[in-house]
Amino acid sequence: MTRQAASAPRRLDFATELTRWEYAAAPETTKVEIAPRYGHFIGGEFVGPIGGGGHFASVNPATEQPLCEVAQGSEADVDAAVRAARDALPAWAGLPGKERAKYIYRIARRIQERARELAVLETIDGGKPIRESRDVDIPLAAAHFFYHAGWADKLGFAFAGHEPKPVGVCGQIIPWNFPLLMAAWKLAPALACGNTCVLKPAETTPLTALRLAEICAEVGLPPGVVNVVTGDGRTGAAVVNHPGVDKIAFTGSTEVGKKIAAAVAGTGKRLTLELGGKSPNIIFEDASIDQAVEGIVEGIYFNQGHVCCAGSRLFVQESVLDEVVEKLRIRMASLRVGDPLDKNTDIGAINSMQQLATIRRYVEAGVAEGARLHEVNGHPLPDRGYWCRPSFFTGVQPSHVVAREEIFGPVLAVMSFRTPEEAITRANNTPYGLAAGVWTDKGSKIFEIARRLKAGVVWLNTYNKFDPASPFGGFKESGFGREGGLQGLRSYVQL
Amino acid sequence: MSAPFALLTARTVDPVMAQQRAASFTRRSIKTSAKAAGLRLALSMVDLTTLEGKDSPEKVRSLCRKAVRPFERDEELLGERLPSCAAVCVYPSMVAVAREEFGKVEEEGRRGLKGPAPSEGEGALKRVKVASVATGFPSGQYPLSVRLADTERAIADGADEIDMVINRGAFLAGRYAEVAEEIREVAAVCDASRSGAFPGPVHLKVILETGELETLDNVRRASDIAIANIRDGDFIKTSTGKVQPAATMPVTLVMLEAIRDECLRNGRRIGMKPAGGIRTAKQALHYLVMVWETTWGIGIEASGHQGTEAEGSAWLSPDLFRFGASTLVNDLLRQIMKERTGRYSAGYDFSEA
Numbered sequence: 001m002t003r004q005a006a007s008a009p010r011r012l013d014f015a016t017e018l019t020r021w022e023y024a025a026a027p028e029t030t031k032v033e034i035a036p037r038y039g040h041f042i043g044g045e046f047v048g049p050i051g052g053g054g055h056f057a058s059v060n061p062a063t064e065q066p067l068c069e070v071a072q073g074s075e076a077d078v079d080a081a082v083r084a085a086r087d088a089l090p091a092w093a094g095l096p097g098k099e100r101a102k103y104i105y106r107i108a109r110r111i112q113e114r115a116r117e118l119a120v121l122e123t124i125d126g127g128k129p130i131r132e133s134r135d136v137d138i139p140l141a142a143a144h145f146f147y148h149a150g151w152a153d154k155l156g157f158a159f160a161g162h163e164p165k166p167v168g169v170c171g172q173i174i175p176w177n178f179p180l181l182m183a184a185w186k187l188a189p190a191l192a193c194g195n196t197c198v199l200k201p202a203e204t205t206p207l208t209a210l211r212l213a214e215i216c217a218e219v220g221l222p223p224g225v226v227n228v229v230t231g232d233g234r235t236g237a238a239v240v241n242h243p244g245v246d247k248i249a250f251t252g253s254t255e256v257g258k259k260i261a262a263a264v265a266g267t268g269k270r271l272t273l274e275l276g277g278k279s280p281n282i283i284f285e286d287a288s289i290d291q292a293v294e295g296i297v298e299g300i301y302f303n304q305g306h307v308c309c310a311g312s313r314l315f316v317q318e319s320v321l322d323e324v325v326e327k328l329r330i331r332m333a334s335l336r337v338g339d340p341l342d343k344n345t346d347i348g349a350i351n352s353m354q355q356l357a358t359i360r361r362y363v364e365a366g367v368a369e370g371a372r373l374h375e376v377n378g379h380p381l382p383d384r385g386y387w388c389r390p391s392f393f394t395g396v397q398p399s400h401v402v403a404r405e406e407i408f409g410p411v412l413a414v415m416s417f418r419t420p421e422e423a424i425t426r427a428n429n430t431p432y433g434l435a436a437g438v439w440t441d442k443g444s445k446i447f448e449i450a451r452r453l454k455a456g457v458v459w460l461n462t463y464n465k466f467d468p469a470s471p472f473g474g475f476k477e478s479g480f481g482r483e484g485g486l487q488g489l490r491s492y493v494q495l
Numbered sequence: 496m497s498a499p500f501a502l503l504t505a506r507t508v509d510p511v512m513a514q515q516r517a518a519s520f521t522r523r524s525i526k527t528s529a530k531a532a533g534l535r536l537a538l539s540m541v542d543l544t545t546l547e548g549k550d551s552p553e554k555v556r557s558l559c560r561k562a563v564r565p566f567e568r569d570e571e572l573l574g575e576r577l578p579s580c581a582a583v584c585v586y587p588s589m590v591a592v593a594r595e596e597f598g599k600v601e602e603e604g605r606r607g608l609k610g611p612a613p614s615e616g617e618g619a620l621k622r623v624k625v626a627s628v629a630t631g632f633p634s635g636q637y638p639l640s641v642r643l644a645d646t647e648r649a650i651a652d653g654a655d656e657i658d659m660v661i662n663r664g665a666f667l668a669g670r671y672a673e674v675a676e677e678i679r680e681v682a683a684v685c686d687a688s689r690s691g692a693f694p695g696p697v698h699l700k701v702i703l704e705t706g707e708l709e710t711l712d713n714v715r716r717a718s719d720i721a722i723a724n725i726r727d728g729d730f731i732k733t734s735t736g737k738v739q740p741a742a743t744m745p746v747t748l749v750m751l752e753a754i755r756d757e758c759l760r761n762g763r764r765i766g767m768k769p770a771g772g773i774r775t776a777k778q779a780l781h782y783l784v785m786v787w788e789t790t791w792g793i794g795i796e797a798s799g800h801q802g803t804e805a806e807g808s809a810w811l812s813p814d815l816f817r818f819g820a821s822t823l824v825n826d827l828l829r830q831i832m833k834e835r836t837g838r839y840s841a842g843y844d845f846s847e848a
Contacts, residue, residue, distance in 0.1 A: 021532065441507045
């Protein structure tokens with residue numbers, strides 16, 4: 001397939017023109033204070049690790065430079081945090097809802113006031129472009145607190161005919177892809193419902209959770225209501241296995257989720273899991289193609305593809321496949337990859353060296369299995385840091401690894417279909433069921449297809465739209481339980 | 496040679512994602528060297544416009560002078576010769592006035608009265624063009640014969656470019672063939688070779704008046720109809736400026752996508768002119784970002800592998816992109832001065848057209 005060659009232009013003899021317009025560097029210049037070393041946030045104050053866990057470095061993935069040292073939470077640290085949460089529980093649960101709401105509102109306001117600082121921290125700790133942390137992560141995190149503050153004194157209406165009571169001490173383990181936002185998703189509903197929390201952020205991205213802990217202290221949240229223990233998977237395991245925890249909420253990989261489910265089985269602890277995905281994005285021939293291409297880009301290249309609901313399997317109706325692929329190539333070439341702190345960067349750094357290795361393994365597997373790799377973006381990459389050019393595969397068979405397994409990177413598998421039945425069957429042929437996208441101009445088709453897709457979220461003529469009022473969660477191996485909305489409150493109350 | 500893809504049906508546009516994409520261009524951060532280049536490029540793309548019932552020959556003459564030399568003290572205060580605007584845009588009755596004034600400017604240049612002639616100035620045009628609205632602008636509610644005669648007269652008086660309006664009544668009634676036929680007839684008038692005093696090709700700009708078309712689906716359909724019936728290098732244009740809303744980012748994006756698709760399918764380059772409502776330098780830069788990122792790599796022969804240094808855009812040129820505006824020019828000048836001196840100038844530091 002070749003593009004039509006352009007004709008010789010009829011020139012008007014204008015002397016001024018730019019054939020390339022290089023955007024000058026536009027770095028975010030807000031400076032943030034980072035202490036050389038952080039402890040855990042337990043009982044309302046930062047305390048050094050006990051039990052000999054020691055410290056480890058948190059690294060800026062765009063420069064490979066260490067930012068600071070954070071504590072490796074030991075069983076003793078987790079125990080101290082759970083005790084603090086347990087001690088704080090009666091008073092917090094006993095507060096009238098409207099009083100709890102005031103604290104949650106204050107947290108939301110403080111996040112807004114410190115938004116720039118939080119955005120910069122999120123970007124240097126995790127590698128995501130400042131454009132996204134500034135416009136998506138931080139505003140949404142504040143919105144989650146605002147929204148749930150509103151529920152705190154209305155739980156009786158949310159569960160009419162019941163007297164909702166808190167579950168108790170919640171152990172919450174969150175991933176590295178949206179660090180502050182995931183903390184907000186976990187903490188806000190728990191606090192609104194009168195629970196106390198032990199939060200364990202991911203080991204590669206602990207900084208904004210620690211800053212959020214600081215905000216909790218600033219707004220006078222009673223000590224012990226929110227505790228933050230940093231560390232790797234061992235710390236997470238200590239939270240899961242602690243007998244004083246009443247509920248576990250986990251967002252992360254399906255592999256770890258299964259282990260947690262096994263560990264929690266028979267203990268009486270409640271559990272919600274938000275796990276991986278391999279979400280289908282389905283484009284019909286009657287879709288608005290240019291907008292659908294935007295949706296593809298939004299779906300898979302947002303946050304370097306580190307998104308559990310990423311639209312990583314693209315199904316395009318065969319009659320428009322060539323056009324969609326051609327336009328996707330053009331659109332991808334314009335994506336700007338590089339320094340996450342530059343305000344014009346679209347795709348930042350891969351979160352960690354391990355994740356970069358995983359993505360590379362999958363790309364190699366895709367090539368080895370015979371799919372065709374398109375790496376059309378030629379934007380120059382920095383010398384240091386963890387970088388991955390956005391890419392997509394065509395000629396993908398449903399049996400290929402890149403079409404079945406979650407890559408969690410900016411890599412898309414493009415496949416075609418001929419009939420709506422085929423699209424539905426193939427979209428549902430996956431162990432996951434987190435999200436899906438459907439693109440068509442025809443209303444009746446939208447509702448028919450959406451009804452039959454087995455996914456927790458179905459986006460119609462859009463993708464990756466999030467709102468605190470909208471429940472989010474999966475089917476099958478993508479987990480269970482919902483976060484956000486009325487449905488999200490259910491996991492944090494006893495009726 | 497086969498086109499890369501066939502157009503199956505009329506293209507639809509989904510407003511939610513189109514608006515989201517259009518808004519994304521406004522979040523680009525254009526600083527320092529990129530801003531300096533963008534401001535000067537925008538200045539060179541302005542069709543400096545006056546379209547009022549009260550327009551006088553004197554106003555048109557000063558408009559022409561402003562278009563040739565937007566800032567008289569540029570060499571003194573900036574140490575550079577700023578580019579001229581692309582064209583002046585006037586009613587047909589003022590075409591002869593404009594042409595006469597440009598004749599004077601050229602004559603003065605030849606005699607060395609007022610510095611170098613525009614054709615010799617750094618970054619200047621060979622000649623600022625005279626664009627005339629025609630075809631019963633702005634409503635187009637006249638018999639076709641009158642609209643064509645209007646066009647012929649403007650060309651005879653020396654117009655280099657004709658800004659026509661489409662027949663919105665026919666379009667909204669679904670009589671697309673009629674809309675297409677009328678565009679072809681106006682294009683044929685522009686195509687007829689000119690003789691005598693004003694030789695050379697006449698460019699056509701087709702005004703869709705998107706404010707009256709309302710939906711982005713209609714904007715796309717009207718763009719496709721216009722593009723199919725004009726010549727390589729002709730333009731499509733958003734608005735007359737007499738209807739609100741005039742140019743908006745989503746509308747311009749949809750039109751640029753139609754232009755891009757035509758280049759991909761048939762290799763023809765169609766120009767784009769948003770008009771009305773673009774008053775600030777910041778807005779102009781947002782539009783240029785949109786042009787750059789929408790036409791990136793289109794219509795330029797990749798002299799290597801794709802997606803690399805060889806790529807650019809042919810639309811970052813007054814050949815293929817214009818702003819229909821008047822107050823925009825002085826805000827561009829203000830920003831250029833700010834860039835150079837670090838201070839904002841007062842409004843009265845720049846001449847009114």
